[in-house]
Structure formats: C-alpha cells, structure tokens
Amino acid sequence: MTGVRMSRVRVKICGITREEDLDAAVNEGADAIGFVMWPNSARAIDVERLVTLSARVPPFVTRVGLFVDQDAELIARCAPWLDLLQFHGDEPPEACEGYGKAWIKAVRMRDDVDLAAIEQRYSAAQGLLLDAFRPGIPGGTGETFDWSRIPRTLAKPVILAGGLTPDNIAAAITAVHPWGVDVSGGVELERGIKDPVRLQAFIRNVSNRGVTGEPIQ
Numbered sequence: 001m002t003g004v005r006m007s008r009v010r011v012k013i014c015g016i017t018r019e020e021d022l023d024a025a026v027n028e029g030a031d032a033i034g035f036v037m038w039p040n041s042a043r044a045i046d047v048e049r050l051v052t053l054s055a056r057v058p059p060f061v062t063r064v065g066l067f068v069d070q071d072a073e074l075i076a077r078c079a080p081w082l083d084l085l086q087f088h089g090d091e092p093p094e095a096c097e098g099y100g101k102a103w104i105k106a107v108r109m110r111d112d113v114d115l116a117a118i119e120q121r122y123s124a125a126q127g128l129l130l131d132a133f134r135p136g137i138p139g140g141t142g143e144t145f146d147w148s149r150i151p152r153t154l155a156k157p158v159i160l161a162g163g164l165t166p167d168n169i170a171a172a173i174t175a176v177h178p179w180g181v182d183v184s185g186g187v188e189l190e191r192g193i194k195d196p197v198r199l200q201a202f203i204r205n206v207s208n209r210g211v212t213g214e215p216i217q
C-alpha cells in the first residue's frame with residue numbers, strides 16, 4: 001500500500017488502579033484509560049482514587065469509567081472526572097443518558113445476541129463494545145469469543161474486547177477491523193496490576209495496524 005495511510009485502531013487499557021500503570025499506558029500511546037467503578041471487581045477503584053488517577057491523565061487521552069448496573073447517584077459523582085461512560089451491565093438506554101457524557105454500551109456475545117437490534121435500541125451510544133459472554137459474570141473474563149460472529153454491517157464503531165493479548169491482537173484486528181480494542185487481563189501480572197512488558201507489546205502490536213489489519217505504511 002503506497003501513499004495511503006490507513007486510520008489506526010484506537011486502544012483502551014482498562015482496569016487501571018495504579019499511577020505507574022497509568023503512566024506506562026499513556027507513555028506507550030494508549031488512546032483511552034479505563035477505570036472500573038464496579039465494586040465487585042478485583043480491579044475496582046473508589047471515587048477518591050478516581051479523582052487522583054483522573055487528574056494524572058494528560059490531554060487527548062480519554063478517561064473512561066466502567067459501570068455495571070449502578071446507581072445514578074454514584075455515576076453522577078464520577079462523571080466530572082470522566083470523558084466517556086462504559087455501561088457493562090443490563091442498563092436500558094435511558095439509564096445511560098443524562099450525565100452530560102458520551103457513552104458506549106458493552107454487549108456480551110451470547111449465542112442469541114442480535115447486534116442489529118441492540119444497535120437500534122442503543123441508538124444514542126457512541127459505539128458498541130463487544131465482549132465474551134460467561135453466565136453470571138458481567139465482563140473482564142479474559143475469554144475470547146468467535147470474532148466471525150461480528151457482522152461487518154454495523155453502523156456504530158465497534159470496540160473489540162474479551163481475552164485480547166499481545167499474541168492474538170494482530171489476528172483479532174485482521175478478523176474484525178474494529179474501530180478500537182479494549183484490554184484488561186491480557187496485559188496484567190495479576191488482577192489490577194499491569195505488566196509493563198505486555199502493555200508495551202500490546203500497544204505496539206495495535207499501533208502499527210490500520211483498521212484493515214494491514215500494517216500501516
């Protein structure tokens with residue numbers, strides 16, 4: 001490919017709990033940093049910690065707050081420290097609005113999922129984040145799903161998630177052509193603690209690929 005620079009795939013590093021992990025992600029070129037505000041997660045942070053970590057994020061890096069069927073009051077308290085809300089539960093569209101923030105809807109890829117219907121229902125979402133389905137667990141499972149189930153016809157930007165790693169991310173981008181990718185467990189040493197080596201490898205393996213999966217010239 002000559003003369004054409006394909007748009008690059010955006011990358012979000014989720015489940016940041018520590019300053020050093022945040023700095024490593026930003027310095028490697030992450031486009032977005034995810035903060036898990038769902039208290040049942042081993043990667044959860046509280047509002048006080050969100051305020052501290054959020055203040056460390058430089059301009060042009062998106063601060064994303066992850067919520068799972070949580071109280072409007074808690075989301076409203078977090079919203080000033082966030083740029084984008086990620087709804088990872090069974091929230092109806094009405095529960096995602098009213099915070100004055102753009103938002104994305106996470107969809108767990110159950111066998112019977114109808115993405116076209118979901119896209120219509122969540123028409124105000126900025127994008128759809130597609131994650132693996134495991135009963136009883138809202139996300140962050142570290143599991144992949146069959147990427148060929150994602151139709152190419154979706155109008156909204158697709159953010160691919162679920163079990164992504166430095167080793168499978170190139171194949172994932174080639175298969176799905178996503179707008180962005182989101183990773184948590186695949187770049188960790190343990191839950192909530194990122195591995196700088198895996199983090200660097202993941203972001204580098206994303207950054208040199210266009211949305212077609214071809215290396216950017």
Ligand SMILES: O=C(O)c1ccccc1N[C@@H]1O[C@H](COP(=O)(O)O)[C@@H](O)[C@H]1O
Nearest residue numbers: 014041138139140142161162163184185
């Ligand atoms: O990270 C969590 O603990 C979490 C909890 C509840 C819902 C979602 C969660 N994480 C998100 O799940 C996907 C996939 O994560 P992984 O890469 O498979 O570990 C991603 O969007 C995380 O942000």
